[in-house]
Amino acid sequence: MDSQIKSALDAVMAKGAKYADIRSSDSRNTTITQKNGKIEDMTTGNSFAVGIRVLYKGSWGFASTNDISELSGVADTAFRIAKSIQASNNNKEIILSDAKTIEKTIESKYKTDIKDVSIDERVRFIREGYKSATGVSPEIKSVQVSYSDSHAKKIFANTEGAYITSDPQYFRYYVFSNARRGDRIEQSYDRCASFSGIDELIQRDPAKIALSASQKALKLLDAELPPSGTMSAILHPEVGGVFVHEAVGHASEADHALRASIFTGKLGDTLGAENLNIVDDATIAGKHGSYKYDDEGVKGQRTQIFEKGVLKSYLHSRESAGAMGVESTGNGRAQSPEFMPIVRMSNTYFDKGDMELDEMIAGVKRGIYMAGFKGGQVDTTGGTFTFGVEYGYLIENGKKTKLVKDCAMSGHILDVLKNIDGVGNKLHIDSLGYCGKDGQMAPVCDGGPYLRVNNLLVGGQK
């Protein structure tokens, strides 16, 4: 494989390419899905994929295959694509920011190697979760537990001499619980996932994760629909984290900022109060969005996006950094070798402030406390965002009162940044998720402290 990769890279350079890189991954993946106590899906497979990215003057060509014997042909196609775009389009030369040339073999050390976990043990994680999720109440009517893991051999090589191999392992464990009372059905979930080995699942205990999913679903049975309108909101760290990710993180991705994002041309501008501090950090140990090197061979790092209300930095790949004359922030990530790396977040969070949660709630006359993330979306050009939360509480005269569910918040990013008037004093960076962008998924994590936002548009069904 080593020699095939090197000769493919040499071949495109000989034709006149300016730069090329190859990524490959050979993985063994197992998925077990249990629905209502029965294992309905038991899938094991092996996936190989190799992708080559070729830069010719101002144009990229990219091609991938899952047949290694096609690598040289695919490399040639990638070069032809780049050249044909350049010919018809005459793009301005792409400058890649400088990157250290790294030759390294990353050997991960795991207390328990996923390869040594038997099928019986994997099935046990599922059965324990199911027992715990259903045992809590007869109102839990259906439970889905899924477990999947993979271990891979990955290679990154480029025409600058970088050659990084790694052997990542990954698992994820999800429990979805449905509670029913009369005609009313509510669903909730909890999960655990990690690149740091299976020990995290054993430590967190599948039974406890499952119990938490069921308890949340049961709680929702008593929830009312929330009111609509403009009000003050206290955002749970999970919700605040999603706001940071969706509304601030995406707009600060330099590929967006280079085209038309609400942060375009605003580096150095004051867009919020002193308490607005936002960070993207790939180096926090064991988090869902952490990595040693990105998919361009650049070391993962900590980037301060906002500092004291001032927009300090965008998130960069080598291409966006080159275009703006700065260094890559190590945010060039790809879902797999079958995709080109693009600018992605890692672990993104709002940095802590100095308020106690009680103090923040006490200052709200009429408002809403929002928790449990249900998905979000943002228009980085126009600046509007929306996302849903699973549940919350009304706040009346400084006190948390009725439980509400299924509400959404929406607004304009720049307005909301100015309306944050309370930042909690404890950091929680645990909200693991998968971020979708340009058709690619990336594991990320986000969080922060509790946040208080004034004049937030809340949309409920009531």
Add this chain to the structure above:
Amino acid sequence: MIEVIERIMRQHKGVPLEFFGSNHRSMSVEMKTDKVSSSDMSVTKGIGVKAIVAGRAGFSYTTDISRLDDAVEIAIVNAKYSELKQDSFPEMQKMKDVKGIYDPGIQGMAPEELVNFSVQLREKLKDANKDVKVNHSVVEAGSSDNFLVNSNGISYTSKTTGMSGMVEAVYKDSSGGANMGAATIKGFDIDHMAARAARLAVSGVGRKSIKSAEQTVVIDSDVLESLFSNTLYPSINADMVQKGQSSLKGKIGQQIGSCGLDIIDSGLIAGGLCSSAFDRDGTRSQETSILSSGVLKSFIYNHVTAMREGKKSTGNASGGFGSMASIAPTNVVLKYSETKGLDKILSGIKDGIFIYEALGAHTANHITGDFSLSINKGFKIIDGEIAYPVKNAMFAGNVFELLKDVSCFGDDVRQSGHLIAPTVSFSRQKIVG
């Protein structure tokens, strides 16, 4: 390939096996700020194997054809742990011919041709208004050669092609988008995309806030498709129904929509984006009435879920080689008793809102149908005319209530994802300003 599979089936005589192979080739061209920025080509090949042991199904897959023997062994081991009941695979059926789903011009398309589509899209936007820019566009062409072989003697092959495109155009501080999908080059209507994106971008300048009120809502089929994908489609999925995760459970035969509303799932539509001769199980495609005059008629099934109810599959097995068949709609056709030209619909509205783009459909509650959308591109309708673009408004409601609140269908039928529908107006909806 078939010889290898036949040899393996002989070696495992007595173990029912199913092989689904796919060779998918696709190419895409991406444009950013008016310039073609990248293009890629991919080849994805692989085979999925399902084995039935003692009435239980196990699954495995490989992207490396030389490891197919191993994959079969693993599928047999997995079947021993699996509790997915399956006694048999589908039997041979006579196929119906589905027209307009393969275009050799797409399968053999050169990168230069696809780049040209992308450039044309930009030029047509400029023709509409010279100050409109492409913020982002993607044009894709793909072809799939699939086969399905099972121990019941089925050995089917299929060839399908497709083109798709999205564009986000910008004009001053406003943006407007368009999506397009077609199975053939001829159906890929760049003019339509460019005209719509330019019109929405230009007319989006000068947005105004609105007050919360109940009013008539006119929805573009793209918005309806994104809402249905997250609510209606999971609710008619037999697997969800059987697991108690659909609020439509037990409602077959009941009135759940407007009297004039029909919803049909059909994999046989000529030129349909989701048409095919057979599904992922090897069941031939068919037409299934989901809603007839507002009455719920059927859910959609694959082979396994149909067997559980002693029914026949509706041909809705879906998925690639890397997983067992799931369930998905094919083409979903919406029909309504009252259809008018778009102008006529607008002229009948005193107070309303026209929604072209909305964010947040994926946060809808698929069981209850409750949704809350942020209106990204919407226009206020006053006294029968588009008055101005709106800002910071939300549309909150319930999809199952929407089905009852249909007021009128437009005549601009097109396909967006699964959905084949025109613009639809709904009375008395809640808009939060």
